[in-house]
Amino acid sequence: MRGLYFEEFEVGAEYRHAFRRTITEMDNVMFTSLTMNLAPLHLDEEYAKTTIHGGRVLNSLFTVALIGAFHVPELTMGTTLGNLGYEKIEFPHPVFHGDTLRGETTILDKRASKSRTDSGIVWFEHRGYNQDDVLVMRCTRVGLMSTMPGGESDS
Structure with a gap:
């Protein structure tokens, strides 16, 4: 399985990724x-109960990393630089x-x-949703993508 080469990306194309993941404590x-984030909002249940959330919330950088990885198998596996x-990020x-x-x-x-002949730049919007289809994360990411090897491009 490989991702898409630069030439294969179409502006406006939308992908609903097949992977899902249940978040555990x-x-x-x-x-x-591991990231040395000592915020009690993530680690201290008694403290977190006193916040607007009523309990511990997931570290937001984990959310970005997880949602940002769901696209890899179909879009960037082996083709991203x-x-x-x-x-x-929201x-x-x-x-x-x-x-x-x-x-x-x-x-997007x-x-x-402009500086490399073997690659192009792609703007992605990644969105994450929970089990109730509530948007929990949205980010715009810029990636450097390989062009097709051997001049296979039609562009």
Whole structure:
């Protein structure tokens, strides 16, 4: 299985990714601990009960990483040269232990690289939804994508 080459991306194309993942307490505690984020909102249930959320919420960077990975098998596996940046990240709804997340991606734009002949730049919007189809994360990401090997391009 491979992802798409730069030439294969179509602006406006939308993808609903097949993978889903139920978030566990262990996911949150391990990620939060590994990244040394000591915020009690993620680790201290008694403290978190006193907040507007009523309990611990998932570390938002885990949400970005997870939703950002759902697209890899069908869009960028073996064809990406790396991330160039994230232009915007939003968390309109918190994620809790036990939520099941899924992802969608829209291709926002693309252009040939100005400095490299073997790649192009693609703008992605990744969205994450919980089991109730509530939007929990949206981000705009810019990626450097390989062009087709051997001049197979029709573009």
